[in-house]
Amino acid sequence: MLDQDSAYDFYVNKLGFKVHTDAPMGPGMRWLTVNPPEQPDLEIALMAINEGMMFTKESAEGMRKLVEGGTFGFGVFECNDLLATYEELKAKGVEFTKAPTQEFYGFEALFKDDSGNWFSLGQKGK
Amino acid sequence: MEFYPKVYLYRRIVKAKLFIDDNYADAIDLDHIADEAFFSKFHFIRLFKKTYGKTPHQYLTWVRIEKSKLLLKEEISVSEVCYSVGFDSISSFTGLFKRVVGQTPSSYQQDCICKQLEIKTDPLKYIPNCFAEMNGWTKKSNFQEV
Numbered sequence: 092m093l094d095q096d097s098a099y100d101f102y103v104n105k106l107g108f109k110v111h112t113d114a115p116m117g118p119g120m121r122w123l124t125v126n127p128p129e130q131p132d133l134e135i136a137l138m139a140i141n142e143g144m145m146f147t148k149e150s151a152e153g154m155r156k157l158v159e160g161g162t163f164g165f166g167v168f169e170c171n172d173l174l175a176t177y178e179e180l181k182a183k184g185v186e187f188t189k190a191p192t193q194e195f196y197g198f199e200a201l202f203k204d205d206s207g208n209w210f211s212l213g214q215k216g217k
Numbered sequence: 218m219e220f221y222p223k224v225y226l227y228r229r230i231v232k233a234k235l236f237i238d239d240n241y242a243d244a245i246d247l248d249h250i251a252d253e254a255f256f257s258k259f260h261f262i263r264l265f266k267k268t269y270g271k272t273p274h275q276y277l278t279w280v281r282i283e284k285s286k287l288l289l290k291e292e293i294s295v296s297e298v299c300y301s302v303g304f305d306s307i308s309s310f311t312g313l314f315k316r317v318v319g320q321t322p323s324s325y326q327q328d329c330i331c332k333q334l335e336i337k338t339d340p341l342k343y344i345p346n347c348f349a350e351m352n353g354w355t356k357k358s359n360f361q362e363v
Contacts, residue, residue, distance in 0.1 A: 112336065114336045114340055114343055114344055116354075122343070122348065136348075144348075144351045145351060171268075171269075172269075174227050175227055175231055175234075178228055179231045179234065182232075182235060
């Protein structure tokens with residue numbers, strides 16, 4: 092994530108995810124995880140890309156540019172009604188890069204989070 | 218695709234859902250929402266349930282319970298939470314909360330307080346070791362000093 096506060100707002104207030112753990116770890120560090128409301132066991136870590144942990148200053152800068160540029164697709168979410176979810180998320184300001192489309196593998200849309208990570212959104216059983 | 222079949226129908230149902238999300242704390246008249254969405258009451262209830270799996274009234278109750286869980290985590294008193302999410306009786310709020318969540322509001326709040334305390338006193342129980350070690354934490358270190 093480029094910014095954990097912004098990621099919190101996106102995942103909790105826009106996507107409707109629940110906060111699983113929000114633990115401060117001292118100055119500038121925070122362990123923040125969320126889960127989809129219907130999957131309390133799936134814990135998604137919203138980790139900040141900062142120098143000092145797994146990144147050097149240069150690699151953190153490079154990684155942030157890649158994320159911001161929409162390089163990474165991190166997963167597939169499913170909802171009960173794709174058209175309704177699409178309309179709701181759009182109304183909340185979520186950016187879709189692909190509107191709901193019936194593909195040979197299923198009914199899907201693509202959206203980006205506040206950092207630039209993109210996800211596929213499908214509909215259960217369709 | 219922006220003009221898929223029934224797009225206006227979807228937008229009206231979603232608008233009604235978002236109205237409930239924004240106004241759950243007020244005395245919401247669901248008949249009024251149906252009127253606003255240009256539906257007859259029964260048509261509105263049927264479409265809403267088909268889309269969200271709950272009737273508008275069930276959804277409103279669910280939103281209020283979910284919001285109450287967030288407020289209880291902030292250590293606000295049960296009575297204050299009850300009224301601030303739109304319920305007008307503590308006994309009906311407590312009964313409903315217990316039926317939906319499986320424990321009373323005060324018991325739920327106590328569990329949340331214990332978890333928050335545990336995150337502070339024993340953070341490694343919640344934070345994966347690999348991540349903690351990358352930050353220089355060990356089981357014997359005080360993470361606040363790192």
